Amino acid sequence: MQFLADNLQIFYNKKVYKQVPLISKLAMKDPRITKLADILVNYSTKVKKGEVVQIFANPEAKPLFLEVYKLVVKKQPKEIIADIRFPETSEIYLKNATDEQLKQFPDIAMHIAKNIH
Numbered sequence: 001m002q003f004l005a006d007n008l009q010i011f012y013n014k015k016v017y018k019q020v021p022l023i024s025k026l027a028m029k030d031p032r033i034t035k036l037a038d039i040l041v042n043y044s045t046k047v048k049k050g051e052v053v054q055i056f057a058n059p060e061a062k063p064l065f066l067e068v069y070k071l072v073v074k075k076q077p078k079e080i081i082a083d084i085r086f087p088e089t090s091e092i093y094l095k096n097a098t099d100e101q102l103k104q105f106p107d108i109a110m111h112i113a114k115n116i117h
Contacts, residue, residue, distance in 0.1 A: 029063065037067035047075040054081040062086055073097055079106045 041047050053072050057065040066088055072080055073096040082089070094102075 033063050033067050037064060037071055040068055041071040041075065047072055047077060049076040051077050052079045052081065053077045054083075056083045059084065066092060069093075070096055073101070076101060078104075079108060081108060 045053075047053055053075075055065065055068060055072065057068075065082075065084065066086065069080070069082065069089060070092045073093055076098055
């Protein structure tokens with residue numbers, strides 16, 4: 001099986017964390033991705049409830065991005081800003097978000113809706 005090597009950047013409360021090397025398999029879910037996502041969310045950035053989290057990733061980082069996104073949603077941040085979306089992103093959010101998160105409209109999306117003509 002062929003591997004893709006790339007980088008994932010996580011921006012957390014306007015602080016840029018170093019790029020994390022990414023190795024992902026194309027077809028199968030790799031348990032190393034789950035572990036790396038856990039390390040990024042729970043130890044490297046220590047995401048907490050009510051914070052704004054920004055995630056940047058290349059399309060090649062999709063497996064890691066989706067796992068990081070899922071773990072971040074479970075932390076109940078105020079907002080998640082992602083520079084890339086995949087079809088699975090909405091499903092992950094709806095399955096893992098609390099009722100409180102589902103009721104809240106993101107501030108940044110509201111600002112864009114009100115101010116872009």
